[in-house]
Amino acid sequence: MANTAAYQQLTHTFARLHRFGHLGAIAGWDQAAMMPPKGNEARAAAMAELQVLMHQIITDPRIKEQLQAAEQENLSELECANLREMRREWAQANLLPANLVEAKALAGARCEHAWRQQRPANDWPGFAANLREVVRLSREEGRLLAQHTGCSVYDALMDKYEPGSSSAEVEQIFGDIKNWLPALIEQVRNKQSSEKVLQPQGPFPIPQQRALGLAVMQLLQFDFDAGRLDISSHPFCGGVPEDVRLTTRYREDDFVQSLMGIIHETGHARYEQNLPREYVSQPVGRARSMAIHESQSLSFEMQLARSSGFLQLITPLICQHLGSQPAFTADNLACLYTRVEPSCIRVDADELCYPAHVILRFEIERALMDGEIEVEDIPQLWDEKMLAYLGVDTRGNYRDGCMQDIHWTDGAFGYFPSYTLGAMYAAQYFAILRQQQPELNAQVAAGQLTPIFDYLNKSVWSQASRWTRPELIQQATGEMLNPAYFRAHLQQRYLAT
């Protein structure tokens, strides 16, 4: 038997980190979905203490020696991939001092907690005061992460969520989108202006909406013995692969957004629930990246759930839980779920406007991290870009403008591009799927979802972090990221027929 002693020691340490990460994930879910307000201070302190501990463990000098020794050991391909992921996590953590990790955790918790009150109160000055500290610490983090590569602060931060990505690449892709998206939105809105869409008539009591959500999650094969659905003000998918915690939010007067939100998070959840259990505690066992994660949620939400076949499939469920009404036909639901209407809120945006929301955020956060602008410049830039990209006036409306997202509150700068990259990957998977199965839409309408889940499971879920992102996409689709699929998908869905 090969001597892999150093590698084994590393797997032991990373399994320990995984177990502490479990506690942080559950406490984080609880914080958003369960915790009463007076619990926040103690929770923030406990979470920061945990982050400092995990940072201590991964910066133990013995790990450097073990990584070096393991490179010389006779490892399998999978073990080599695990070692690559270990090294990456180790290298990032070792660039940051413990006091920065703690300070960022505490400042983020403070800013996020205050934001929950400040956002409804439209209190930009109050929010900006906290955000400045989060920005300062995030810049410092990015500067330290960038110190050996010479990349920009923003690129270093983006790399945390999307290993191997660069803002130049993203800028090129987003620049291309900016060239054709406004015209496409215009064209589609003209086409849709003569469409008759019936608005569903509420109220839709929350228990019924929840029951509908659960039924759709069941249809999407969410494993309820290994996860839950709850409520939080900012929907997310948290928890751990063995116990995935989804959240949504409900409005009594509208079920459309909440239902699609549940489907989106179920996409994330199925990725987590189907990560291979044999190495769930190891870095190679984690989801590949945030863009790949979003590619799963958006495969569910955009590619699958807004298709006419899927809407046919769930129309009876909607009627069963919310009662029949004229708006609840598959055709009308398809109109509702493909309706293009620029508005303020990203998470409520339609498929066509969504990229504009992301591009705007990308441009602002990049400038902010790279020191080209300061916190006080955000509102004006926001207003200008909303007007330019979507024709929406957000002046003075911080609540539904630059204060709407949770991401910046705890310093997750560099995350936003993942959404649109994910949408592009999802379009690319489904282009392949539709090539392979020309009758896909009819199959979906008949409830045959297994071919889709099988493909995603084989190509993405079961692969975890075994391959780099380019390798994963190459194997899943036969080529690298090709934004043409995304554009073709939008044109097909919104202009054809």
Add this chain to the structure above:
Amino acid sequence: MANTAAYQQLTHTFARLHRFGHLGAIAGWDQAAMMPPKGNEARAAAMAELQVLMHQIITDPRIKEQLQAAEQENLSELECANLREMRREWAQANLLPANLVEAKALAGARCEHAWRQQRPANDWPGFAANLREVVRLSREEGRLLAQHTGCSVYDALMDKYEPGSSSAEVEQIFGDIKNWLPALIEQVRNKQSSEKVLQPQGPFPIPQQRALGLAVMQLLQFDFDAGRLDISSHPFCGGVPEDVRLTTRYREDDFVQSLMGIIHETGHARYEQNLPREYVSQPVGRARSMAIHESQSLSFEMQLARSSGFLQLITPLICQHLGSQPAFTADNLACLYTRVEPSCIRVDADELCYPAHVILRFEIERALMDGEIEVEDIPQLWDEKMLAYLGVDTRGNYRDGCMQDIHWTDGAFGYFPSYTLGAMYAAQYFAILRQQQPELNAQVAAGQLTPIFDYLNKSVWSQASRWTRPELIQQATGEMLNPAYFRAHLQQRYLAT
């Protein structure tokens, strides 16, 4: 300024332990109230890892030196009390090796998790197989804890929950109870046999029961900004002082038990919510002991909530939430809540039968820990004692017999006496309160609960672990534990009038 460097270092370490304890408390609550079944294995591993970490921190050799150095420092009375509590925690932890801590945590989690299925299935052999390992590890724990004091294994375990207690003292108190309780039960049952009691007619939908529970918690001044009410199969009060998590369970056909369960847990909760915030992270800031904790829950449940004044006070609330019916008069509710009827289940037992349930468990667990009996002897002993003390036949009914409690599943041997000691302390507090305020019952009926809460807050909640248990009781009541108050209370409530 006095040099208290060593003491300060200790407070830093104990605050760190407190923050990790926070994560364990929330994860523990989640495990019982939220977690889906497939989450258990990963959760158990994470919780065990946390226990090992906390054990590592408290067994760091520097703490021994710091404790010695701090003894020489010029500390305030409160700091001295904190140092005493630190030393106690340190001494207990240092008697146990890390692998025992981990093995006990894992065996307990395994046994408890399997018990959730085994109990409804009445599967004693399956349960016994897991319990044997928990017993083996608990005996080992007790043996190590007892090694310097020469006390018995059981006494060493009991000391974890009730510092300074001894089984000889408990045995004397319980022996006395055994002398008079069976005759008292008999006498009361004869008296009650001619009483007419109307049974409430259900069903009582769970949302209404929950709303009633929340209303009563409000009346009892539970702070909902610093805690929650949820559901678990074994009701408990968990979480952290800043964020207290209560649970109950509901039956559609009966609200009586669940409501009283909520009141019981609210007593625990108010103790936690009112622990002094200035030293919440320190050992001296914790609740004094488990018997004192139960003295609060039983002050609420037995002394306050089963009094005729309180039942008068909440009758309108019951009618408001569950609808009016002939059974919902204050007099009839008082009959229901003081009805004496021996039955299998401890948590559903009336005030008079409850001590018999505790004495039975105390006798069995003591013999089990001290090696006088083995796991396979439990059912027969259980049946014999249930018959002897309460006249109840439990043969073959493991589910409602020796498998009914959660305590033994994760090795909490030595906890049970706390319940009846708590009931005695509660009777002693209320004897004082009634002496001081002869019109207490009428005040309660009029909704004036503040004198009671003020007394408990001043005497117990705000004192945390500043005093030893005997000191605390002496200051609260002017004398040491005096079981005569408990007997007098029972005679007064159940035989007078």
